[in-house]
Amino acid sequence: MNSGMYAALTGNLSAQRRLDVVSNNLANANTTGFKADRIQFESVLANVKNSTDGPVFSNDRYSTDFSSGALQQTGNALDVSLEGDGFFVVNTPQGTAYTRQGSFHLSPTGRLVTADGYEVQGAGGPITVNGGKVEIGNDGTVSVQQPGQTTVNTVGTIATVDFPKPYAMEKLGNGLFRPSDPQAATIASTAGVKQGYLETSNVKAVVEMSRLIEASRYFEICAKAVKTYDDMNNRAANDLGKV
Secondary structure, three states: OOHHHHHHHHHHHHHHHHHHHHHHHHHOOOOOOOOOEEEEEEEEEOOOOOOOOOOEEEEEEEEEOOOOOOEEEOOOOOEEEEEOOOEEEEEEOOEEEEEOOOEOEEOOOOEEEOOOOOEEEEOOEEOEOOOOEEEEOOOOEEEEEOOOOOOEEEEEEEOEEEOOOOOOEEEEEOOEEEEOOOOOOOEEOOOEEEEOEEEOOOOOHHHHHHHHHHHHHHHHHHHHHHHHHHHHHHHHHHHHHHO
16 A cells, blocks of 8 residues: 555544544533543554555554542532542442542432442442431541431441552443553542532543544545545556556
8 A cells, every 4th residue: 555545544543533532522521520531643653574564553542631620519418529539439240440420329228329320339338328417528437317316327438549640540431440450459548528519520621622623624634635645546547557
């Protein structure tokens, strides 16, 4: 394949992948606890031994921006956010997962669960809240005061953990993460738990829109380059047939 055509096609594919990433970020600009994705391109010169091989390929590197989003007050007693680095721990059918989404609620059995129904892990296991006024302390302690009573009972402590940085985490969807290395050990989190608040997405819509425009223009340029090389090849083949 013509090296110019190969480079243009590679650029086209890279631009498409970037468009996909940016579009997904924008689609989740209002998703609680969402962490924006990033993609970086590297043009790498291949070791060409056969003249038919393309000399250039794109090495795309994906990463996640784990910076914190802004905190938004909701007034819901079961909405919690983390002030600082760390994650909530949840139990899923696929095993333990981690999240920054603190939009919790109670299951029919009184268990504290995520929006998708996964149990929120406490320091000593799942947390059960049997009605009453719920108060959640900065350290994650969950206390319940039953109607008509003055006694406040502690029913558990929301577990929070962290991992060594830079984070090597992969997305599972629905705001869940897990370590890329299954053997990765957690470390203590110094984050505080804030009741009645949710962490918003860390997507900056204006920045993503500018990236979307940039990627779209790059895609158009590469597409035009591909068409130009294709026209040149067709013209060369036609001219050769006339010789």
